[in-house]
Amino acid sequence: MIDSPSTKRERDFVQQGDTHKSGSQAHKSQSLGDEAKTWLKRDANVFLHQALSTPVMNVLHSADGAYITDFDGNRYLDLHGNGVHNIGYNNKEVASAIIRQLSDELTFVPRRYTSRVTVKFAEKIVGMAPEGLDRILLCPGGSEAIEMAIMLAKHTTGKWKTISFWNQYHGNTFQAATLSGNEHFTTGLGPMVPGAFYVQYPNYYRNPWNINPEETEKIDECYLSEIRTIFKHNPDIAAVVGTTIASTPCIPSSYFWSEVRSICDEHDSFLIFDEIVCGLGRTGKLFACEHYVTPDVLVIGKALGGGILPLAGILTRDEYNTVSDFSIGHFTHEKSPVSTAASMAMLEYMEAHRLVENAKAIGDYLLDGFRQLQQFYPCIGTVQGKGLLICLDLIKDSTSKERHPKLANAILTYGLEHGLSFKIIDTNVITLRPSLIITKEEADFILDTFTAAFQQNNDQIK
Numbered sequence: 001m002i003d004s005p006s007t008k009r010e011r012d013f014v015q016q017g018d019t020h021k022s023g024s025q026a027h028k029s030q031s032l033g034d035e036a037k038t039w040l041k042r043d044a045n046v047f048l049h050q051a052l053s054t055p056v057m058n059v060l061h062s063a064d065g066a067y068i069t070d071f072d073g074n075r076y077l078d079l080h081g082n083g084v085h086n087i088g089y090n091n092k093e094v095a096s097a098i099i100r101q102l103s104d105e106l107t108f109v110p111r112r113y114t115s116r117v118t119v120k121f122a123e124k125i126v127g128m129a130p131e132g133l134d135r136i137l138l139c140p141g142g143s144e145a146i147e148m149a150i151m152l153a154k155h156t157t158g159k160w161k162t163i164s165f166w167n168q169y170h171g172n173t174f175q176a177a178t179l180s181g182n183e184h185f186t187t188g189l190g191p192m193v194p195g196a197f198y199v200q201y202p203n204y205y206r207n208p209w210n211i212n213p214e215e216t217e218k219i220d221e222c223y224l225s226e227i228r229t230i231f232k233h234n235p236d237i238a239a240v241v242g243t244t245i246a247s248t249p250c251i252p253s254s255y256f257w258s259e260v261r262s263i264c265d266e267h268d269s270f271l272i273f274d275e276i277v278c279g280l281g282r283t284g285k286l287f288a289c290e291h292y293v294t295p296d297v298l299v300i301g302k303a304l305g306g307g308i309l310p311l312a313g314i315l316t317r318d319e320y321n322t323v324s325d326f327s328i329g330h331f332t333h334e335k336s337p338v339s340t341a342a343s344m345a346m347l348e349y350m351e352a353h354r355l356v357e358n359a360k361a362i363g364d365y366l367l368d369g370f371r372q373l374q375q376f377y378p379c380i381g382t383v384q385g386k387g388l389l390i391c392l393d394l395i396k397d398s399t400s401k402e403r404h405p406k407l408a409n410a411i412l413t414y415g416l417e418h419g420l421s422f423k424i425i426d427t428n429v430i431t432l433r434p435s436l437i438i439t440k441e442e443a444d445f446i447l448d449t450f451t452a453a454f455q456q457n458n459d460q461i462k
Ligand SMILES: Cc1ncc(COP(=O)(O)O)c(C=O)c1O
Pocket: 083, 141, 142, 143, 144, 146, 169, 170, 171, 172, 243, 274, 276, 277, 301, 302, 312
């Protein structure tokens, strides 16, 4: 891979994002073929370089179901999928719905018009959403949906400040990047959106107070006190914005989110959940908030377009249908009949194939398998997960919990060499987010490959 100044920046800043440098190294060890190298070079020559997306590490030839295949014919079970492949790549029913819509000769609806397909989709998803979330607004991308959520909160509450969590990615527009609390996305840009406060996202295993991770309520109180303190000194908080279950993933307790809900209620502030990744079946519920409490705004995206088209949006309460005099979205493609036809097909596919149930069943099976593996390999400091959102935090020793990036990279290299593609976060956290269509056999393949990877890397483990 061609090195670039952005590679250095990536090295310096990246926490929440994928260290695709590690992916590149792993791919290097597989020595890409000439054709792949040519396309990598052409890509790097034409695209503006930016950390995490250009230059890239490999070239795909096809993506189908739960798998991606590169130009050298290597097929990988994709345990990352950028959060879009919940119902699988290249889903035939979504593709057919798109083609049907194209041949219906309604491919775009100008502003101030609507279409049957878009209204039907909106009614369908609102009908599936937690009780009380009765209104929807659509837009092309997740970052834009986050913007709409915050604008709605500011208009409705008449307040303007925000509380979000350090190092939780919410997108890369100015407001979304501000909320993300990660210097990787804000350095060099001067003042971001004012009024942003940050608190730590609950991580029981790595809580900074060294409280026994089992004592979740005690740890929660420490995290919650940060939020309470900010509210105490700022009567003008419009919203608390958080990922319901973070991609790392850290699984907040029910107590944590129910307390945050109460704090928001007490102060007439919004609770906004970002479910752009953890929504749409990923955690074994259609919406991750169903494990917890109903937010004022639920933000969805990524897999919403069926893994083919971009679509995102916010779901909110009827009582917040309050901004008729302003525009908080107003995006050209907000009512795209083609994208909403794809989304309708995605929801129908998910229902017909019981993918939410599958995410729970296979997720539980994988979690159990990884926890058994942990008994043999103490370098797996903790295994966390909900449905098919799972992580393994790799450590050098269980007392210091020192992160083990070298081992994580060695496991990634082994995975890529044996047909598994996944992502490392925070330098040492292996994050697994397979398609929700995976079978028990594929779950066994994942477990067997990880078992073999840990066996082979025994020397790193000691
Ligand atoms: C949790 C989360 N929120 C928001 C976004 C932004 O979505 P988009 O890339 O569609 O703008 C992302 C994208 O990765 C995300 O992971």
